[in-house]
Amino acid sequence: MAAKIADVLIPLALDTAYSYAVPDGLALEEGDVVQVPLANREVAGVVWGLREGQGGNLKKVTGVIEAPNLSPKMRKFLDWIAWYTLAPKGSALAMGLKIPDPDRQEVARVGVRLAGALPKRMTPARQKVVEIAQDGIVRLKSELAHAAGVSNGVVDGLIDEGTLETVALLAEPVAETPDPAFGHTALSDGQKTAAEEIVAAMAEEHPPVILLEGVTGSGKTEVYFEAVAEAVRTGRQALILMPEIALTAQFLDRFAARFGVKPATWHSGVTGRRRERLYTAIAAGEVKVVAGARSALFLPYADLGLIIVDEEHETAYKQDDGVHYHARDMAVVRGKIENAPVVLASATPSIESRVNVERGRYRHVKLPERFGGRSMPQIRAVDLRKEAIPKGRWLSPTLVTAVEDTVGRGEQALLFLNRRGYAPLTLCRACAHRYECPNCSSWLVEHRFRRSLVCHHCGHVERTPHACIECGSVDSLVPCGPGVERIAEEAAALFPDKRCIVLSSDFPGGTERLRAELAAIAAGEFDIVIGTQLVAKGHNFPLMTLVGVLDADIGLTSGDPRAAERTFQMLQQVTGRAGRGEKPGRALVQTWQPDHPVIAALISGDAERFYEEETRVREMAGLPPFGRLASLIVSAAEREAAEAHARAMALVAEPPPGVTVLGPAEAPLALIRGRYRFRLLVKTEREVDLQAYLRGWMSRCPKIRGNTRVSIDVDPQSFL
Numbered sequence: 001m002a003a004k005i006a007d008v009l010i011p012l013a014l015d016t017a018y019s020y021a022v023p024d025g026l027a028l029e030e031g032d033v034v035q036v037p038l039a040n041r042e043v044a045g046v047v048w049g050l051r052e053g054q055g056g057n058l059k060k061v062t063g064v065i066e067a068p069n070l071s072p073k074m075r076k077f078l079d080w081i082a083w084y085t086l087a088p089k090g091s092a093l094a095m096g097l098k099i100p101d102p103d104r105q106e107v108a109r110v111g112v113r114l115a116g117a118l119p120k121r122m123t124p125a126r127q128k129v130v131e132i133a134q135d136g137i138v139r140l141k142s143e144l145a146h147a148a149g150v151s152n153g154v155v156d157g158l159i160d161e162g163t164l165e166t167v168a169l170l171a172e173p174v175a176e177t178p179d180p181a182f183g184h185t186a187l188s189d190g191q192k193t194a195a196e197e198i199v200a201a202m203a204e205e206h207p208p209v210i211l212l213e214g215v216t217g218s219g220k221t222e223v224y225f226e227a228v229a230e231a232v233r234t235g236r237q238a239l240i241l242m243p244e245i246a247l248t249a250q251f252l253d254r255f256a257a258r259f260g261v262k263p264a265t266w267h268s269g270v271t272g273r274r275r276e277r278l279y280t281a282i283a284a285g286e287v288k289v290v291a292g293a294r295s296a297l298f299l300p301y302a303d304l305g306l307i308i309v310d311e312e313h314e315t316a317y318k319q320d321d322g323v324h325y326h327a328r329d330m331a332v333v334r335g336k337i338e339n340a341p342v343v344l345a346s347a348t349p350s351i352e353s354r355v356n357v358e359r360g361r362y363r364h365v366k367l368p369e370r371f372g373g374r375s376m377p378q379i380r381a382v383d384l385r386k387e388a389i390p391k392g393r394w395l396s397p398t399l400v401t402a403v404e405d406t407v408g409r410g411e412q413a414l415l416f417l418n419r420r421g422y423a424p425l426t427l428c429r430a431c432a433h434r435y436e437c438p439n440c441s442s443w444l445v446e447h448r449f450r451r452s453l454v455c456h457h458c459g460h461v462e463r464t465p466h467a468c469i470e471c472g473s474v475d476s477l478v479p480c481g482p483g484v485e486r487i488a489e490e491a492a493a494l495f496p497d498k499r500c501i502v503l504s505s506d507f508p509g510g511t512e513r514l515r516a517e518l519a520a521i522a523a524g525e526f527d528i529v530i531g532t533q534l535v536a537k538g539h540n541f542p543l544m545t546l547v548g549v550l551d552a553d554i555g556l557t558s559g560d561p562r563a564a565e566r567t568f569q570m571l572q573q574v575t576g577r578a579g580r581g582e583k584p585g586r587a588l589v590q591t592w593q594p595d596h597p598v599i600a601a602l603i604s605g606d607a608e609r610f611y612e613e614e615t616r617v618r619e620m621a622g623l624p625p626f627g628r629l630a631s632l633i634v635s636a637a638e639r640e641a642a643e644a645h646a647r648a649m650a651l652v653a654e655p656p657p658g659v660t661v662l663g664p665a666e667a668p669l670a671l672i673r674g675r676y677r678f679r680l681l682v683k684t685e686r687e688v689d690l691q692a693y694l695r696g697w698m699s700r701c702p703k704i705r706g707n708t709r710v711s712i713d714v715d716p717q718s719f720l
């Protein structure tokens with residue numbers, strides 16, 4: 001007899017759904033979260049399909065788990081991601097599924113109130129509790145104990161005695177609904193036109209992807225808030241994706257000024273019960289606006305009506321472990337599946353998005369000017385070939401004078417160097433030993449505040465030794481090159497009475513503290529900010545009128561095909577921090593190669609020139625978006641094993657016309673976390689079905705043995 005069969009996808013690294021028999025009387029729908037036996041355990045999974053079939057030998061679905069059903073659109077999205085990235089389907093599901101922790105449910109808010117019977121044994125403490133509870137009001141246990149000036153234990157004792165009874169309290173709403181009519185920003189004419197264009201596009205039958213391009217400070221945020229308002233007005237949900245750190249208090253306050261309440265936020269810091277409640281409320285359509293890091297793209301929105309990707313060019317959108325996906329690109333896919341418009345906002349769009357505009361796939365909305373007639377900062381190069389800097393110092397005389405002038409006027413200066421720590425390399429003066437990570441092929445970076453040498457790839461930390469570990473010489477270690485901590489030392493020596501702060505991802509105290517410091521900078525509590533890319537982006541510091549770039553050339557020489565683009569974007573962003581307030585700003589860019597196309601375009605303020613040139617270079621080289629790339633990293637604990645497997649893979653690559661397979665070659669980072677790495681690079685013409693080719697190739701590859709691993713990265717952003 002035919003039985004009902006459920007194909008259940010389990011959120012583990014498995015590529016197929018497993019079949020289970022549906023017991024009689026169990027009503028199941030596709031998308032339901034169920035419990036099923038797997039090996040000797042019970043696990044949660046999602047019903048990916050239901051069909052009739054012979055269920056005789058199959059294990060049975062154990063039961064249904066109370067969790068939001070995953071909609072057909074959500075399942076389609078997860079399937080698509082797995083197809084595109086070649087990740088196992090179960091791994092894609094793991095990003096989109098949260099199973100409420102049943103133990104946590106029990107700690108729902110409970111209140112207590114007087115039940116009647118007095119305790120057999122009365123004490124002064126109990127007496128106080130009873131007196132307060134006599135008003136019959138339901139209070140949290142801790143509130144009652146606090147009001148009576150007793151410990152929670154006294155209240156517990158009275159619950160045990162039956163004097164107090166517990167009452168379930170209604171949960172506070174997980175997020176309040178933004179009010180589109182709360183605050184009104186008077187938009188400039190240009191902003192108004194842009195906002196109207198976007199709002200009109202939202203009503204189209206097939207809403208487009210829109211590239212919202214405008215220089216830093218042109219009001220992109222104000223403009224896309226109007227799109228968010230429209231989504232809320234029409235009762236749909238809006239998602240604002242941001243690079244994690246951009247979720248500052250400043251952004252949340254601006255949102256609140258426009259909508260009356262802060263948006264719900266979703267990032268790695270949202271945990272536990274709150275995370276579960278948000279997930280459920282988003283699935284129920286109760287949360288209208290979510291501002292989140294890339295993982296917010298995988299929430300089960302009931303009715304997603306708009307996706308904003310702020311700072312769309314940001315590399316932070318690429319996830320480089322587990323499922324290798326790019327949140328900007330996947331946002332475009334999700335928008336298509338949900339029939340929702342997608343707005344990509346940036347002052348320095350990716351070449352990919354610009355080319356998509358040229359190809360007519362994305363619409364272009366531009367904000368050419370800074371708001372309020374503010375001018376763009378004046379940018380000048382400091383030619384290090386002509387201007388000598390004393391040995392062991394990194395600020396040129398020109399930059400020092402500029403900082404003096406700026407802080408002397410009560411304004412702020414930013415010294416930008418995209419290098420964490422004190423010095424990127426430490427060596428011994430006596431024996432020339434270089435301090436290297438034992439697990440990776442990379443130098444250890446001195447962090448002087450922590451008195452440690454740190455590996456930035458695996459996190460290995462060792463105390464900075466007093467004597468050289470190689471030759472035993474005392475006080476022989478010399479730092480080579482600068483990191484932000486070293487610049488801070490120089491700034492403190494040059495400007496002893498000024499208030500300096502160093503900001504990098506090493507900042508102690510976590511995100512909350514960092515947000516507080518960013519707010520303090522905005523409020524003018526510091527004169528000189530020394531920072532990495534962490535301070536380069538998104539923030540608005542009204543008093544900042546000078547940006548000094550200490551080494552504009554870092555990054556230009558790496559083998560990364562996006563090196564020029566990245567450097568250009570980073571320098572545009574960081575120089576764009578200057579002059580966002582009332583006063584005009586300027587930037588000084590220290591460089592050894594002022595004629596390099598990236599630096600020249602930056603100084604001239606002519607971004608178009610850079611984009612045209614870079615697009616031409618990519619097209620000639622057949623690099624993305626004119627061709628496609630995938631990077632395959634083969635790693636193993638033994639170098640020979642990794643190399644042998646990579647070679648065996650190359651032997652069966654059999655590239656058809658239009659496909660080139662390069663390698664294997666030792667990866668630039670040949671060793672990470674004790675694993676040796678070899679890389680194969682696949683380069684194809686744009687029309688080639690890269691995924692189909694990769695799947696075919698993988699099916700011909702020899703079986704993976706031992707601890708060898710193959711990781712596939714479609715559209716790689718990192719070439720280490």
Ligand code: ADP
Pocket residue numbers: 185186187188191214215216217218219220221222223371540
């Ligand atoms: P972008 O996102 O393009 O960098 P923002 O939206 O952050 O620009 O705007 C830059 C600054 O200008 C912010 O301080 C913002 O409050 C202000 N601003 C922009 N547009 C307006 C407007 N129409 N009215 C008032 N202030 C505005």
Ligand code: ZN
Pocket residue numbers: 428429430431432433468469470471472473476
């Ligand atoms: Zn030595």
Ligand code: ZN
Pocket residue numbers: 437438439440442455456457458459460673
């Ligand atoms: Zn390391």
